[in-house]
Amino acid sequence: MTIHNRVTSLLGVEHPIVQAPMGxxxxxQLAAAVSNAGGxxxxxxxxxxxxxxxxELRKMRELTDKPFGVNIALSYxxxxxxxxxxxxxGIRFVTTSAGDPTxxxxxxxxxGLTVFHVVPTLAGALKAVAAGVDGLIVEGGEGGGFKNQRDVASMVLLPLVCSxxxxxxxxxxxxCDGASMAAAFALGAEGIQMGTRMLSAVESPxxxxxxxxxxxxxETDTVFLNRGGKGPALRALRTERTTRLQEQSPDNIMAEFAGVQQLYFGGNMEAAVPLTGQVCGRIDSIKPVKSIIEETIHDFHRIxxxxxxxxxxxx
Structure with a gap:
């Protein structure tokens, strides 16, 4: 069930599935599991x-002999x-995001590196291509994390950019699965990136x-924050904190990440902003990365x- 296309060729992977570069x-721990599973x-x-x-990069080479990459979030x-x-x-593949691709x-x-740039708009895609990137990661507003304040859904953005x-x-x-991957390919993509699905995997830290x-x-349990405020917009899981932030944007949205360690690793869901995509509404179990990728590829072909x-x- 190997897929052969430009993404698998450029990245040297078995499956055209990329794990999102979540801060x-x-x-x-997570990235090696993805690489070992063929992504x-x-x-x-x-x-x-x-x-x-x-x-962490040294650990990666101890945990896997498969390809892996690094993200550079330009604004940070x-x-x-x-x-x-x-x-x-010795990295061979880089994704760049959150800033000027040039x-x-x-x-x-x-x-000599292969470079893909993350884009939320057609204008951003054209600028990245003009800058000489090898490929694009086209990110719709459904995704979790930092977003363009004028968000566009994947169903509109993806075929537009691909055209x-x-x-x-x-x-x-x-x-997050074979059905959504098949839809992405029908709209012109040659690979998918998973964020929230990998965030909820067994190997996620x-x-x-x-x-x-x-x-x-x-499916309605995320909020879109800071639309029109200073700094980036965000998509996050609905909590008491994020519901309050949705109703009244703070002067500095980045200050809301001061307690990020207590949220991410301490489990205090109100300590910071839990960046999460709308696809959380389709995830009903915590699975190992290997199972996620194998089931995605199997279901993609079946569909x-x-x-x-x-x-x-x-x-």
């Missing part, structure tokens, strides 16, 4: 803890030597309180083949 979460594990740098990240880079840092670690693209490409660019596209925002909250959540049979499509 403090996307580290060796693309990603190590985050948005936390700014580069000494820790260096250790604290070390001007981030490109050199990534190159020195900032580091040329330097990363000159070093205007020639580079391979990975779909993000609302993807976050506290079980957050994972269980995802399992218990319905695609079933549609071809049902509608008399000859391949």
């Amino acid at each position: 403090w979460i996307a580290r060796s 693309m594990g990603i190590i985050e740098t948005s936390s700014g803890e580069l000494d820790t990240i260096r250790t 880079v604290r070390d001007p030597g981030i490109v050199q840092f990534v190159v020195e670690q 900032r580091y693209c040329a330097a990363l490409k000159e070093a 205007k660019v020639d580079v391979p596209v990975i779909a993000a925002g609302g993807f 976050v506290h079980d309180n957050w994972k269980q909250a995802i399992v218990n959540a319905g 695609v083949d079933g549609m071809a049979t049902r509608y008399g499509i000859r391949r």
Whole structure:
């Protein structure tokens, strides 16, 4: 059930499934599980803890011999030597996000790396392609985390971007299984990125309180925060704190992450903002990464083949 396309070729993976670069979460424990299951594990740098990240990259090479990558969240880079840092670690695949794709693209490409940039709009996609990226991660507003304040749903954004660019596209925002992967491919993508689904996996390092909250959540149990305020917009799980923030935007949304460690690893769901996508409403169990990826690929083929049979499509 191997899929051969531009994404698997460029990334060197068996399955075109990428794990989202969630701050403090996307580290060796989770990323190695994704890579070992045939997907693309990603190590985050948005936390700014580069000494820790260096250790995590060393652990990755102990835990897997499969391809993995690093994300550079452009707006949150604290070390001007981030490109050199990534190159020195021997990384071959980088995703860039949350900022101007021209900032580091040329330097990363000159070093021989494959670069995909995360975009929330068509204008952003065209700018990234002009900057020379190898591919795009097209992220709809359903996804958890930091968002464009003028959010666009994947159902609209994905086919729009795919109709205007020639580079391979990975779909993000609302993807968690074979059905959603098949939909992404029908709309022009050649891969998917999973955030909330991996956040709730067995190997995710976050506290079980957050994972269980995802399992218990319905499709309306996220909130879109800071629309029109200073700084980025956010999609997060509905809690007492985030409901209050939805009703009245704070002067500084980033200050709401002061208690992030107590939320992520201590399980206090009111300590900070639990970034989570709308797809939480479709997740009903906590599973190992290997099972998530295997079931996704199996169901993808079953659904695609079933549609071809049902509608008399000859391949």
